[in-house]
Amino acid sequence: MTTSIIAAIRRINRTIALLVGFVLISCVFLILADIVFREFGVSFGGSDEISGYVMAGTASWGMAYALTELAHVRIDLIRLRLRSMAQALMDLFAITALAGTTIVIAVQGWPVLSKTLERGSRANTPLETPLWIPQVFWLSGWVWFATCASLLVLLTLVLLWQRDLKQADALVGARSELELEQ
Numbered sequence: 001m002t003t004s005i006i007a008a009i010r011r012i013n014r015t016i017a018l019l020v021g022f023v024l025i026s027c028v029f030l031i032l033a034d035i036v037f038r039e040f041g042v043s044f045g046g047s048d049e050i051s052g053y054v055m056a057g058t059a060s061w062g063m064a065y066a067l068t069e070l071a072h073v074r075i076d077l078i079r080l081r082l083r084s085m086a087q088a089l090m091d092l093f094a095i096t097a098l099a100g101t102t103i104v105i106a107v108q109g110w111p112v113l114s115k116t117l118e119r120g121s122r123a124n125t126p127l128e129t130p131l132w133i134p135q136v137f138w139l140s141g142w143v144w145f146a147t148c149a150s151l152l153v154l155l156t157l158v159l160l161w162q163r164d165l166k167q168a169d170a171l172v173g174a175r176s177e178l179e180l181e182q
Helices: 002-038 047-068 084-119 132-161 165-172 177-181
Strands: none
Touching: 002 047, 002 132, 002 165, 047 132, 084 132, 084 165, 132 165
8 A cells, every 4th residue: 555655656746847847948948049039139028037936836846756756865874874773763753854844834835825815916027927826836836745745754654663664765765875876
C-alpha cells in the first residue's frame, strides 16, 4: 500500500515537473522574443513582470518534485555515523520539520491571497496584472508541497512501524556524496 502511494506521488510530481519545465521554457522564449523585438523598436512590455511571476510559481511547485526525488540539501555529518534506526529517526525528524514549515507557509499564504481578492489588488506596472492570478499559482504550489511533505511524514511513520528501514531511507533519507556519484 505504501509503495503504491509513494509511486503515485512521484508520478504526479514528475508530471508537474514537466509542466513547470514547459512553462519555464515558454517564459524564456517570451523574454527572447521581447529582446529581439526591442532591436526593431517594439516591445511586448511586461516580460520581466511575467517572468517574476513564473519564477515564484514554478519554484513553489518544483519544491515538491525535489522533495520526492531526494534533491533537497541536507547536512548529514552526524547522520552518517549513526545506525540504521537512529538514521531513520533523524530522517523522520527532518521530514516532520519540513512538513511543519511548509504547512505554516501555506497557511500564512492564504491571508495574502484573501486580502488581494478582497481589495482587487493589481500590480503597479503597465500590465496592471490582477495579483490574485500569480498568487493562486504560488500558494497552490506551497499547498501541494505541504501536502506531499505531510504524506511523506505519514508514510515514513508507517514504514518505521513496519520496521522497513530500507524503504524509509529510500523515501526520505539523505544521499551522501558517495551515493550520488554511483
